Amino acid sequence: MGQIQLNQVTKSFGDVQVIPPLDLTIEDGEFTVFVGPSGCGKSTLLRLIAGLEDITSGHIAIDGKDATDVPPAKRGLAMVFQSYALYPHMSVRKNIAFPMRMAGVPEDEQKRRIEAAAKALNLTDYLDRRPGQLSGGQRQRVAIGRAIVREPAAFLFDEPLSNLDAALRVGMRLEISELHKRLATTMIYVTHDQVEAMTMADKIVVLRAGNIEQVGSPLELYHEPRNTFVAGFIGSPKMNLFDGAEAQKHGATTIGIRPEHIDVSKTEGTWKGRVGVAEHLGSDTFIHVHDTGLVDMVTVRITGDIAARHGDEIYLSPQLDKLHKFDAEGLAIR
Amino acid sequence: MGQIQLNQVTKSFGDVQVIPPLDLTIEDGEFTVFVGPSGCGKSTLLRLIAGLEDITSGHIAIDGKDATDVPPAKRGLAMVFQSYALYPHMSVRKNIAFPMRMAGVPEDEQKRRIEAAAKALNLTDYLDRRPGQLSGGQRQRVAIGRAIVREPAAFLFDEPLSNLDAALRVGMRLEISELHKRLATTMIYVTHDQVEAMTMADKIVVLRAGNIEQVGSPLELYHEPRNTFVAGFIGSPKMNLFDGAEAQKHGATTIGIRPEHIDVSKTEGTWKGRVGVAEHLGSDTFIHVHDTGLVDMVTVRITGDIAARHGDEIYLSPQLDKLHKFDAEGLAIR
Amino acid sequence: MARSATTKRKVINTTAAWIVGLLIFFPILWTILTSFKTEAQAIADPPIFLNFDWTLENYGVVMERSNYMRFLWNSIIIAGGSTILGIIIAVPAAWSMAFVPSKRTKDILLWMLSTKMLPAVGVLYPIYLLFIKLGLLDTRLGLTIVLMLINLPIIVWMLYTYFKEIPGEILEAARMDGASLREEVFYILTPMAIPGIASTLLLNVILAWNEAFWTLNLTAAKAAPLTAFIASYSSPEGLFYAKLSAASTMAIAPILILGWFSQKQLVSGLTFGAVK
Amino acid sequence: MATQHSRSAARLMMAPAVVLLLGWMLVPLTMTLFFSFKKYLPLRGDSLANGLDWVGFENYVRFVTSSSFWPSIYATLVIVGGVLAITVTLGVLLAILLNQPMWGQGIVRILVIAPFFVMPTVSALVWKNMFMDPVNGLLAHLWKAFGAAPVEWLSQASLPSLILIVSWQWLPFATLILLTAIQSLDSEQLEASEMDGAQPLSRFFYIILPHLGRAITIVILIQTIFLLAIFAEIFVTTGGAFGTKTLSYLIFQRVLESQNVGLGSAGGVYAIILANIVAIFLMRIVGKNLDA
Amino acid sequence: ETITIATVNNGDMIRMQGYTDDFTAKTGHEVEWVTLEENVLRQRVTTDISTKGGAFDIMTIGMYETPIWGANGWLIPLDDLSAEYDVDDILPAMRNGLSHDGTLYAAPFYGESSMIMYRTDLMEKAGLEMPEAPTWEFIREAAIAMTDRANEINGICLRGKAGWGEGGAFITVTGNSFGARWFDEDWKAQFDQPQWAEALNFYVDLMTEAGPPGYATNGFNENLSLFQQGKCGMWIDATVAASFVTNPNDSTVADKVGFALAPNKDGVDKRANWLWAWALAIPAGTQKADAAKQFIEWATSKEYIELVAEKEGWANVPPGARTSLYDNPEYQKVPFAKMTLDSINAADPTNPTVDPVPYVGIQFVAIPEFAGIATEVSQEFSAVYAGQQSVEEALEKAQALTTDAMEAAGY
Numbered sequence A, B: 001m002g003q004i005q006l007n008q009v010t011k012s013f014g015d016v017q018v019i020p021p022l023d024l025t026i027e028d029g030e031f032t033v034f035v036g037p038s039g040c041g042k043s044t045l046l047r048l049i050a051g052l053e054d055i056t057s058g059h060i061a062i063d064g065k066d067a068t069d070v071p072p073a074k075r076g077l078a079m080v081f082q083s084y085a086l087y088p089h090m091s092v093r094k095n096i097a098f099p100m101r102m103a104g105v106p107e108d109e110q111k112r113r114i115e116a117a118a119k120a121l122n123l124t125d126y127l128d129r130r131p132g133q134l135s136g137g138q139r140q141r142v143a144i145g146r147a148i149v150r151e152p153a154a155f156l157f158d159e160p161l162s163n164l165d166a167a168l169r170v171g172m173r174l175e176i177s178e179l180h181k182r183l184a185t186t187m188i189y190v191t192h193d194q195v196e197a198m199t200m201a202d203k204i205v206v207l208r209a210g211n212i213e214q215v216g217s218p219l220e221l222y223h224e225p226r227n228t229f230v231a232g233f234i235g236s237p238k239m240n241l242f243d244g245a246e247a248q249k250h251g252a253t254t255i256g257i258r259p260e261h262i263d264v265s266k267t268e269g270t271w272k273g274r275v276g277v278a279e280h281l282g283s284d285t286f287i288h289v290h291d292t293g294l295v296d297m298v299t300v301r302i303t304g305d306i307a308a309r310h311g312d313e314i315y316l317s318p319q320l321d322k323l324h325k326f327d328a329e330g331l332a333i334r
Numbered sequence C: 001m002a003r004s005a006t007t008k009r010k011v012i013n014t015t016a017a018w019i020v021g022l023l024i025f026f027p028i029l030w031t032i033l034t035s036f037k038t039e040a041q042a043i044a045d046p047p048i049f050l051n052f053d054w055t056l057e058n059y060g061v062v063m064e065r066s067n068y069m070r071f072l073w074n075s076i077i078i079a080g081g082s083t084i085l086g087i088i089i090a091v092p093a094a095w096s097m098a099f100v101p102s103k104r105t106k107d108i109l110l111w112m113l114s115t116k117m118l119p120a121v122g123v124l125y126p127i128y129l130l131f132i133k134l135g136l137l138d139t140r141l142g143l144t145i146v147l148m149l150i151n152l153p154i155i156v157w158m159l160y161t162y163f164k165e166i167p168g169e170i171l172e173a174a175r176m177d178g179a180s181l182r183e184e185v186f187y188i189l190t191p192m193a194i195p196g197i198a199s200t201l202l203l204n205v206i207l208a209w210n211e212a213f214w215t216l217n218l219t220a221a222k223a224a225p226l227t228a229f230i231a232s233y234s235s236p237e238g239l240f241y242a243k244l245s246a247a248s249t250m251a252i253a254p255i256l257i258l259g260w261f262s263q264k265q266l267v268s269g270l271t272f273g274a275v276k
Numbered sequence D: 001m002a003t004q005h006s007r008s009a010a011r012l013m014m015a016p017a018v019v020l021l022l023g024w025m026l027v028p029l030t031m032t033l034f035f036s037f038k039k040y041l042p043l044r045g046d047s048l049a050n051g052l053d054w055v056g057f058e059n060y061v062r063f064v065t066s067s068s069f070w071p072s073i074y075a076t077l078v079i080v081g082g083v084l085a086i087t088v089t090l091g092v093l094l095a096i097l098l099n100q101p102m103w104g105q106g107i108v109r110i111l112v113i114a115p116f117f118v119m120p121t122v123s124a125l126v127w128k129n130m131f132m133d134p135v136n137g138l139l140a141h142l143w144k145a146f147g148a149a150p151v152e153w154l155s156q157a158s159l160p161s162l163i164l165i166v167s168w169q170w171l172p173f174a175t176l177i178l179l180t181a182i183q184s185l186d187s188e189q190l191e192a193s194e195m196d197g198a199q200p201l202s203r204f205f206y207i208i209l210p211h212l213g214r215a216i217t218i219v220i221l222i223q224t225i226f227l228l229a230i231f232a233e234i235f236v237t238t239g240g241a242f243g244t245k246t247l248s249y250l251i252f253q254r255v256l257e258s259q260n261v262g263l264g265s266a267g268g269v270y271a272i273i274l275a276n277i278v279a280i281f282l283m284r285i286v287g288k289n290l291d292a
Numbered sequence E: 001e002t003i004t005i006a007t008v009n010n011g012d013m014i015r016m017q018g019y020t021d022d023f024t025a026k027t028g029h030e031v032e033w034v035t036l037e038e039n040v041l042r043q044r045v046t047t048d049i050s051t052k053g054g055a056f057d058i059m060t061i062g063m064y065e066t067p068i069w070g071a072n073g074w075l076i077p078l079d080d081l082s083a084e085y086d087v088d089d090i091l092p093a094m095r096n097g098l099s100h101d102g103t104l105y106a107a108p109f110y111g112e113s114s115m116i117m118y119r120t121d122l123m124e125k126a127g128l129e130m131p132e133a134p135t136w137e138f139i140r141e142a143a144i145a146m147t148d149r150a151n152e153i154n155g156i157c158l159r160g161k162a163g164w165g166e167g168g169a170f171i172t173v174t175g176n177s178f179g180a181r182w183f184d185e186d187w188k189a190q191f192d193q194p195q196w197a198e199a200l201n202f203y204v205d206l207m208t209e210a211g212p213p214g215y216a217t218n219g220f221n222e223n224l225s226l227f228q229q230g231k232c233g234m235w236i237d238a239t240v241a242a243s244f245v246t247n248p249n250d251s252t253v254a255d256k257v258g259f260a261l262a263p264n265k266d267g268v269d270k271r272a273n274w275l276w277a278w279a280l281a282i283p284a285g286t287q288k289a290d291a292a293k294q295f296i297e298w299a300t301s302k303e304y305i306e307l308v309a310e311k312e313g314w315a316n317v318p319p320g321a322r323t324s325l326y327d328n329p330e331y332q333k334v335p336f337a338k339m340t341l342d343s344i345n346a347a348d349p350t351n352p353t354v355d356p357v358p359y360v361g362i363q364f365v366a367i368p369e370f371a372g373i374a375t376e377v378s379q380e381f382s383a384v385y386a387g388q389q390s391v392e393e394a395l396e397k398a399q400a401l402t403t404d405a406m407e408a409a410g411y
């Protein structure tokens, strides 16, 4: 109940092809995240699946049935929008009931489902408020509640957390993950925040300019990025990538090493540099090292604390087994 | 050139005292961050310093001179607003020139300073655009540029990054830090994001309901929080805090342990629980453990990867030397 | 700017604003006062401000002379009817422009406005002939249609600017939730735009209420609204200031009262997209 | 938001408004154009039923060569320009004043917007008789109280008087729109400029006024549409005498007083052309502002 | 049946509306009134009749419109009125003015000419005596003598307001009394003739010396209220005004008013008095001609006059329409009755000027173009009164625009 297949789907706005021919299968029950830089076509792809935009060519099948020309309401999908898109003039209860009202679900049944959703989402006390009287997190939950009651084949989320502040984001992230565990319904989740992608996804789809760069589980992407784009995009802080002589030494055009895979010493190491900004988080320290002769700045992450001050000299040594190598096209050399 | 002293400063809006009597000294050249939950009075305090609000009682001195009744423009401070507050109808160049134009700086000098600022902030190519044509990060830089050219005694920032997306935020954070290193001017920075506070500050001022809860360097706050409020507020993910029997065991009303100071084992440990959501970031894994009998959820951070799946049984052991103890008033027991 | 405005400043502001406000309002106030005077007091030199013998005589005369209630009723029907009709036609059009914009949307909008620039006097004959043909002369229906057409561009424009403020995502959410186009407009868009629709309604009631060319020229007895009522008072014989004032007061009172009661809506919504 | 389905629905939903307005424009317009090439003197028994004589461009030539034509263009421009200048200037000042903290703001606002509800006919009658009358008018009393000779408003200062009356009616509209625009000004911008050392006057010119630009264009556009058509005010006060004959009043005179429909229709065509020149000019500005 | 009547908002008409019930009781027909100010009314009914709109069953029109519309066949002839109505009782001057080719097209509700109304007390104070038939020279002398600007007393109040029926009418009769005329026998405009310059100069000088401020915008109503307030020494205007200025309810000078014939220039054989009637006519398009005719017979009948006399006194009956009224001894007691009749009889629409003219009408020219032309001409003159141009300029413009309009109309 929720397998979605895209077959040679393309989308153009006027003359501009935003999505070049694209194939993708999302399995039933999977939590799939579309991730990619701004403007890469994530939202467009999601809206094509939802039916909010016509596809220019190709086919979309939901549960094996062709849905290319099925209007959005009939696809059995529910969408949670970035701005939540709650109906401001309706109470929370009415908001949640709306899709059922449209579908002609009997009153009793509506009531039952609203109650169930409200309980699941901790909204019971707020059912009679208007969206305007709710906090960001609560609004988010109402939007999800509205989606849940339709018992959709799949949920579509378009950057649902981007309007929340950092602390709340962490909480909501967990809530959505738990919801997925509980419902086991297909979810497609769009974000440009790779932390969200990593922590939530069963499967991540990395997009660039409408093209799929890599599809895989978060750890696959972390450990085996298919190319420099994915390597740079997944992981926080970003992987350090170097060209030139240092790369050639390892028989590659570009090499990459993640900040957490660099060892630091005050006395010796592979590369020498000077500490720029050191960010002390207590649990970790991020050191931004300049003047290594490699690239402008190398970022290093150290667990715990280290006494590194602006301007100090420092030595860095990459853990060679964690080194990523890429060829001239930017593809990983395995 | 930029020492700021607050002496028994209070602020009331009507009958509500938002800032109870408060003393604070910000040394010249220091990067001070005001941090605290929403509504705690951070902005108000900053605006009192800027002169945008009148103080109800007390004194403010800038560089030792009483500035209590000096109008904002004369205090020699520059402010960067949360919404950037760029003048939408002026080009970037005009925006940056505006304070100099108001001050009657000669054209030549204006030009020179604009050029310098634009270069420092990477804005040279955008000087003739309108703010509406810039991205969030660029706007942010223009706002800073407008502040820089005044060569102020101190910069005031009110949540300057809260409108940016996560990736950009990291970048801008670094830029501001580097700017501070370069200019060595006093900066006061307001945020409610503790990561920003930790990574940027020389000195953090933690506020709650207008009161200063603790003042200190980021690592002081991380290692020696003065009370449960600071303990919970500083550090990410949040410190786990427990009351009850487990706390009594350690002779305290409340004990706290940070996620990164808990060791995990599949076979034995102090506490037993079941894995809820496990967030795999590649570099780290956050495990949310339920059913420990202590609190609803204990968060644990593990460097690198661990094969923990939803529902697994797991044992946790706090590193006892990293345990924080608090008395009945919530104050740290040292 | 939230520095506590000093009391002194507030006093100055208040004084200035009240003086200006009263000055602007004065002609209306004076008219209302005059309507309660006798004719002799109305032209007394020096003018009498408040200490005159208040009398309702003028209202009596005016009521006796013309069937005020009928004019009033016609005004209400015509102004209200044309506005409601206009909104019914404009809502779908504004929906289209705001949510399915095309390259021509702005041109169409501006073209619509340009139809308002046809000089009414220039087309009186054609319209009059048309009305005779269609049997619409001196009917409320005819006037309702004409006023609706005159104001339609303004209505479309105002609604368009309000609709543009409504995030398209909400309508898409409704669509995802299974709402048909009709349900989308009816259950979601319209209720959300209520403040905008209310001020559009008000502005257009005012414009229709005060329209004086077509209402005068296309009516005789049956459909004549208050503009025709006032046309019989513009220069009667002898002293007439008090009676004129009474008639004027009666003509503007309903809309003035309506306007005052609903000024919040009017003020909050009257932006024409000027607020950005 | 743009599936095939919604696009065709949109076209369908636009249709009623577009068709109606097209009819409302085209039918009279073609008839006006038709009449403008005809000799049509109803009082001489000319009527559509009897057929009308074709006179070519005679009406057009006669209309512009009439001694009243250029003065009427002048009067139109002066009135429209004058009212716009006054309402916009005072509107901005008034909006700023009303935006200040004060006691009884709601009531002041009610007082200020009241003239907008007054019928043009009524306001013209009231101003003409009760204020501008040189003998019994309140202004005459006021002048006399100061020992000055009463001004004969409607004859000696006819255009300014008319502009005063019309401005009084439209000032509330301008004020309201400008007020909402001012209220939408981000207060942080003002504070930023204050930090930047701008004095109140500089803040007004560099921050507030530019912010109002869009609102001002809209006020100008809408008012121009209505001002080009003002009629009742002239009809009631001067009847077109003393140089207050605007283009639309001139057309009225040709059509209704002289009963020369052909000539008036030619005037109507000129008026449409003038209006559209103004409109295109304005819309260029507004159009740019509309999506900015 | 319900008939719709368009009418003007003057006192007599308003009064008639109050008696509508009497008509309904007699005939069973209901009446809908459309009361409009004179200019609006004229514009409204003209539009309706020339397009055969049929919005009205009866229109209130004047002596100017009636012959023109009658000639166009737009009005139903009133040639079959009942015997009791006694059509021959209508004053001949009125009947002639409301007929075309000898057929009556509108029944006069009331008629008027113009005359001098003056303040007997002021005249006495000035040491002068008003002759029965004064000349302009005397008027000027008296006006200057009576003027007392400090006390806001103006020697003379005259119409200056633009509009063919307002200042236009007055300046036309003034012109007549100086020997001027609108057109010569070939329909050539005559504003380039010296008589016009003389008349206009005289008028302007007189008003400058002895007129009220702002006379350029004064019409009938303005002057009436000035006179009623005691601010005018003399006033030359419609005879109907006599009943208003002598009505003590409205007038502060009711018992101090005298009457005289309108003046002429010494040696000119025409006086500055006009002839006008507000009359009721039936547009040809109406479906309710019979009911309309019944109404006209009721409203302009002797019975109606008696009804009003009975209810409101003889001074308030509609004057100037019927011979029998002036024969009535009760009415002869009204102070202005005789002078009104004399003034009416002194006016001859078919022979209005010293030099021969091709048109009918005293204060107007009964051709369709006149209203438009005269309005514009009077606007030029008003601009002179307001001091915005000279007499010469105004006459030049008047000549040009009249010529132009006549050409346009194909003369």
Ligand SMILES: Nc1ncnc2c1ncn2[C@@H]1O[C@H](COP(=O)(O)OP(=O)(O)OP(=O)(O)O)[C@@H](O)[C@H]1O
Residues within 6 Å of the ligand: A013, A018, A036, A037, A038, A039, A040, A041, A042, A043, A044, A045, A192
């Ligand atoms: N309605 C439209 N008309 C024309 N171009 C469009 C339209 N919608 C999107 N685009 C273009 O398509 C591309 C993809 O847009 P899309 O919104 O899918 O990006 P995104 O990945 O969701 O970005 P973001 O992270 O900023 O939301 C962009 O270049 C955008 O400019």
Ligand SMILES: Nc1ncnc2c1ncn2[C@@H]1O[C@H](COP(=O)(O)OP(=O)(O)OP(=O)(O)O)[C@@H](O)[C@H]1O
Residues within 6 Å of the ligand: B013, B018, B036, B037, B038, B039, B040, B041, B042, B043, B044, B045, B192, C002
């Ligand atoms: N102009 C004002 N009038 C009345 N109360 C105010 C005003 N400005 C702020 N407050 C109150 O003062 C308190 C502190 O507000 P302040 O804006 O300083 O908080 P903050 O710490 O900046 O919060 P945030 O993180 O949400 O920006 C709040 O309770 C707020 O409601």
Ligand SMILES: [Mg+2]
Residues within 6 Å of the ligand: A042, A043, A044
């Ligand atoms: Mg997107």
Ligand SMILES: [Mg+2]
Residues within 6 Å of the ligand: B042, B043, B044
């Ligand atoms: Mg704040």
